Amino acid sequence: MNMEQTFRNQYPFMAALLQFDETSRRFKLVCGGSLISATKILTAAHCVTQNNTILDKLVVKLGMHFLSETEDDAEHNAAHNFNEIGIVTLESPVEFTDKISTVCLPKECHLEMEFYDSTRAVGWGNSKEGEENYGALRHMTGTMITKEFCIEFTRSRKIELANHMICAFPFYGGLCQNFDGGPMVLQRPVSTYGECPWIQLGIIISANGCHEKPEPDVYTRLTSFWSWIDNKVKPL
Template sequence: MTIKYLLLVMYFVFGAYAGRTYGPKISKGYRIHMSMAPWHAGLYTKTSTPYKQICGGTVIAKNVVVTAAHCVTVDRVVLPASQFVVGAGKVYRPWNDTHDVGAQKSDVKDIKVPPRYQGVVTNFQHDIALLILTTEFTYNEHVKPACLNFDAVHDAEQLREGQSGKVMGWDLTGENSAASQVLQGATLPNVAIDKCIDQSPVSFRSFITGDKICAGYNNGTAVCRGDSGGGLIFTAIMNSQLATILRGIVSTSPATENLCNIYTWATFTHLLPHEHFVKAFVPNVEEGCGTPANGVIGTRSSLVLGRNYNCPCTCPGQ
């Protein structure tokens, strides 16, 4: 039983080829339009026609999107960058959907993965990748970066149990339902790491590695297969402005006999332990985001649709 369970985890999380998509996606989410999540990007494979969406990602610079390493690797071998394209400012999943009036697209020029990433051998520790784009994005109301902030005190404050972050994605919307063709969002609370470990299936606990955080519910609102690599986003006041901060990357979740286990939380690759990896390729990634105000953490109720805060990073809506 344990071996079968681990193989199911591998199936859901490990790759994105042979006509399949893997990894978590949102169940019981709410519909999104792009002004609510201009940091979100879709990763597509060019190995199928039309291009197929396989993972999510987060814009962190004009030419850089961060995603999960398992989206772009087989075992620990990084797949050719030429196999991938990225779309930002997209609400609709199909690559060339004409309703995506604000979409911007780019080929992937290079892929950076931590040298210690070994996939399932190390239970998807270091599950983070940087996609270096061929064409820079132009920031506007549909495409903006999320902030990265590596202040440990503020990180711990935002990741206290019960603080909630936002995730976005396409694909499955229930245990065995069809994929969503329109971007969905969900607000997920942090789960304390000891609780996450103690209340997870024994066969899954080894996947809660030292660089993971947990978030979600066990009531049917969950991330499921199809949107690994998407961002777990929090809000904070920076330089007197409301900004969004990327704290985690959708990584793994326990599998069941269904296509999606909607009654469990998921693990996210924690950005803080990967500061040096990110800054090795995007050294100025924190510039423009400013310093968080002491004790000021944004909540979902503070996100007002359509309000322009003129903040340097993403100004979210509700």
Template sequence: HLLTGSPPCPLPLQMLWLLVLTLPCLGGSVPVTSDPGPGTELVGIVGGHDAADGKWPWQVGLWVFDSTSSKWNLNCGGSLIYPQWVLTAAHCIRGRNPETRHIKVQLGQVRRSYNDSVQVARIIRHPNYSLENEGPEGGSDVALLKLEAPVRPSNLVRWIRLPPASSAFPPGSRCWVTGWGLMGPEESLLPKNLQEVEVPIVADEICRQQYLRINKVIQDDELCAGSKGRDSCRGDSGGPLVCKWRGTWVQVGVVSWGSKCGLRKFPGVYARVTSFLPWI
């Protein structure tokens, strides 16, 4: 989800599951992605816990160089979908002409680690993604990153299977989302360990009706997942939403946007992977 707003810090304990719309307590250490639209925010894990080594071997972290601060920041997630290709969110890639030398990919580690990150050789944003106006709310919020060299599979590094076009995940299906984003508005530090949380798939029509109440449109190439206190939140954009299909993990969504975090009536919004299979 994208970043806007400016609530006071700290917030009351009972609001721990809400999104921090901006994080003054973190100062300049917080990475920021592309210009947000109104009422949206970046995302990170709410209601989750530490993930074990090798449990989600396709999870990657995107380290992006901030030329203003001359620092590398882990500002998004992604997934290894082929030996040399990473799937992430288009809004994680800043600027009209992003430079590959400013993006590196962390593989096979649950702890934040810039060391041994892999250089990106090519960036491909979906051609229908809106760079200027709607942003992720306009849909097509996916991008591919080609790595400089194919990676070798191991116990800690493996690519995630993409779902068949015919696969369906009915409302209530229990899926998992992972990332290094903030776990709540009162957290003053980003988690060092990868977080995981189980989230239910939400019916398309229910999600559309809920978001229409705040004048937000759920696109046909998007799906919704999450429940009160269990959601993706700030810092996890581009990360994978995975579900079991016939006994195998497949990636069904890419963390994209939403209204706040962990709210009962506003689940997280994800790019629907099956909508992009021909493009991928």
């Protein structure tokens, strides 16, 4: 797998979801996520549920580069999920800084997205199956592919690609374990779009880069969940 360590604060919207492990007596990475408002973390549904039950005692870390950093921890008090998308609600709003800010969500002009080049997948996952998670935040570049092309490459994984899913083929290697819930983002010119250089197009839900043969990674398509996300972020 070929991933590069990010610069510090390159992705200020990144969140790490951790849960206390009774065996090791320490917090372990469950999934990644992205900050979409002062109180909401976007992630994959299976990151916040187990046997159809919402997980409790999750700790959210924000503004981190290394997993070992301890500042900016936040407790959550609720989680909602639908299909393969989940939202974690923090107990109190976070304070935005140069290390912590929100990612932008897609707009109508991104609805027919099939072939965006140079998308980024971001997370703290490991390089090889069964290994410890990597200590620093890393990213990998890929390109979006058609559903038909993705189905052909993922037959062995027996994944049923729904209409609300999209795929991206990594330029080199692929994501391995514990990247689920993290964002797939696209960089935009700051001069054109003000202070929002990153737009999130998807959520990592299935990665298979632990093996030598490169395969597409599968993501939840955010444009399929506009109404659901808006309802959770701005409830009536």
